[in-house]
């Protein structure tokens with residue numbers, strides 16, 4: 291069994307960058323990760339999710355830097371007549387460790403519902419990929435209501451499955467917004483999701499991270515309720531990623547000191 295790192299930082303490039311921009315960005319991220327103590331000590335795991343055509347070159351750019359690579363989507367099936375789809379088996383073969391499933395944009399713009407998301411989560415696990423499973427309420431609501439809805443959603447999507455998952459709590463109303471959800475909101479929902487995961491041995495190694503307009507300055511406020519961040523726009527500047535790794539190191543140092551008293 292693989293133990294979860296203290297902090298997980300994921301970055302989805304969505305469809306923002308061109309191919310060469312993606313490669314240049316990846317070179318800068320690899321350089322930062324390769325020398326940053328948060329990554330070199332194994333405290334933080336950093337993964338990047340570029341567009342499909344960039345996966346192979348990005349995997350080779352980040353090799354040896356500690357950065358892992360994954361896809362933003364995968365097919366529910368492993369092989370066959372599925373025009374335009376990319377299978378989990380293929381992703382694994384080219385060096386992916388992660389596959390994102392259930393992002394709000396795929397649900398809203400491409401009609402993916404719970405059945406498809408659950409099938410894609412199963413496909414990722416079946417092929418040895420860690421699913422980055424996005425969950426989160428559609429509309430702004432109280433933090434307790436959001437926690438109840440999101441835990442129920444996770445339970446539905448993971449029914450019958452086994453394996454380590456990264457649960458990305460992304461309140462849909464906080465994606466693409468000027469700022470993230472409130473600290474109290476994020477902490478309440480992430481703690482509820484973490485409790486749910488922790489009580490289930492079949493998901494050992496699982497983690498809960500927060501996404502939705504996340505950027506520098508947030509991680510330290512989340513304490514240990516969230517196991518990290520899932521970044522979008524605010525990771526386009528590699529310097530922001532370095533700042534967040536600094537924050538991960540500071541947070542872990544504080545948590546370790548707290549545990550020893």
Ligand SMILES: O=C(CO)COP(=O)(O)O
Nearest residue numbers: 465466502503504522523
């Ligand atoms: O959806 C997200 C990550 O997948 C978050 O994106 P933004 O941080 O750009 O809102």
